[in-house]
Amino acid sequence: MPESPCLVIDLNRVRANYRALHAALPTARIRFAVKASPVPEIIRLLNDEGAEFDVASIGEIELCIAQGVDPAVMCYGNPIKKASQIATAYAAGVRRYAFDTEDDLERIAEHAPGSEVECRFLASAPASQTPFGTKFGCAPGEAVHLLVRANDLGLKVVGPYFHVGSQQLDPIAWKIGIEQAAAITEALAVKDIPVTAVNIGGGLPISYADAAPGIDELGTVIAHAAATLLPEHTHLVVEPGRALVGxxxxxxxxxxxxxxxxxxxxxxxxxxxxxxxxxxxxxxxxxxxxxxxxxxxxxxxxxxxxxxxxxxxxxxxxxxxxxxxxxxxxxxxxxxxxxxxxxxxxxxxxxxxxxxxxxxxxxxxx
Ligand SMILES: Cc1ncc(COP(=O)(O)O)c(C=O)c1O
Structure with a gap:
């Protein structure tokens, strides 16, 4: 064993987790939140499995590119970014961005013209074990306004995005988020702006000292909510960190x-x-x-x-x-x-x- 302390990661379990999530949500695109474990071997493995990548910084973009990830499958998901960082990401080939303020949206329109955008709203979900509080996400009504503005600015509207907080133990959280995303989708449809995908974020829990609901139970709640609440052909994007590597x-x-x-x-x-x-x-x-x-x-x-x-x-x-x-x-x-x-x-x-x-x-x- 190498010198203590050290972390040992089992790559076979990463692969098994990815496949189990894919089996539980077969129609969802899985976007790995790199921040959870920015380890080159994990990124290469998930890239081979067909994952997308949620990147929070230029550092994570460079790390993924160095592992052979196509920038086309990355999303710059951090709503807090400087104009210079957006420009650098765009120059590197990143064409998907998340935002939750008009300021950031305008910076994206200027420095990443024509890119795809997802608007993060604050879902009325119960608190998770490691909650974000109100740090991220606009009000759902504001998301409609911002996505209309995105469309006016020549960006490609993807759709609403929420994150129910990391290590979320209550599956109902996703049902609530999908309900709110469906209302945003409907309001946009009235304005002739189609939503192509709803990003249901990360937050999928794992069992630590206390047991968490399993991926099958969560998958059933999420798939049912999506099938009953969202228009047909709306894709789901799921953005797990902890559930793939924890x-x-x-x-x-x-x-x-x-x-x-x-x-x-x-x-x-x-x-x-x-x-x-x-x-x-x-x-x-x-x-x-x-x-x-x-x-x-x-x-x-x-x-x-x-x-x-x-x-x-x-x-x-x-x-x-x-x-x-x-x-x-x-x-x-x-x-x-x-x-x-x-x-x-x-x-x-x-x-x-x-x-x-x-x-x-x-x-x-x-
Ligand atoms: C933008 C974003 N997406 C996804 C995740 C992953 O969350 P989790 O590890 O709870 O699945 C995080 C975690 O902080 C995040 O900030």
Whole structure:
């Protein structure tokens, strides 16, 4: 095993996840949100499988191009972008953009003329485990106005787009979003602007310490809502990150120290923390599962912390996490389902710790 800590990704599971999602939503185009795991081998594998790519920055566009991805299958999905970034993306061949403000729309019209556009609206969905709040998305009524404006500006209207928040546990969220997208579609049809696709975003959950609904259940709700609410021939685009890669990774870490604090709580300090891969433990949103070689020993509640001198570098102090009472410095700890939003989040050198290293196993090509 490479030096601890490190993330090991199983490429075979990435392929299996892609195919399972394709089977659950056979008519939807699958667009991988690169930010979830910008690993070259994963991008090449998904490109071979026929995926599209949601890119958030010039860095992700360049990464995908370097892996042989045709810019024609990329969508610059980040609604926050400078004019210069749009121009660079356009020069690289990207012809699809998402937006949620008139300002950004005008920048797209000027610097990426004639491109396809999707308008992100804020769906009235229940909150997810790692919610976006109101950071993104215009009001649904505003989306109609903005897509009409897009059409006037000579852009190609694709349709409405929503994201119900990452790790969304309630399948009804997509039904609500599709209902609202259908109303936008109808209002545009009245103005003779046909919607060709509805982007239902990411947010598809995976099971961590708590079980999440499976892809088949979600697929049934989404397919039923689309078939009953959207006009025939409207494509679906699904934009998953976590659901394609989350359960494909295991972090191999090590116990650095164990102590009993003055308040009597047992603290376990690992060589991985909030700043070198475990960013999604912020607010204890994501409850990862831990495995050790001593799991047959008696278990007791612990606080789990990272290795830096930062007071916020604590993974769990409210979530109930049990680890063996015999655990000691030098023991290895495996943190499961850590394939999404881990390595790419790690800081370059906070407290002098290097970013989390990534290793892949399994076959890139079948
Ligand atoms: C624009 C966009 N699309 C898709 C995703 C993927 O979301 P998830 O990993 O929840 O599927 C994200 C995540 O932040 C996003 O910002």
């Amino acid at each position: 359960n494909t990774g295991v972090i191999h870490a090590e116990v650095v120290n164990v102590r009993t604090a003055p308040d009597g709580r047992r603290w376990v300090y690992l060589d991985i923390g909030r700043y070198n891969g475990m960013a999604e433990t912020e607010n204890e949103y994501i409850a990862y599962r831990f495995q050790t070689d001593r799991d047959a020993d008696p278990m007791d509640e612990v606080v789990i912390a990272g290795p830096t001198c930062d007071g916020d570098d604590v993974l769990y102090q409210r979530t109930r996490v049990l680890l063996p009472t015999t655990l000691r410095a030098g023991d290895s700890v495996r943190i499961l389902e850590t394939g999404a939003y881990t390595a790419s989040y790690s800081s370059v050198s906070f407290n002098g710790f290097p970013p989390l290293t990534v290793h892949v196993s399994g076959a890139e090509r079948e």
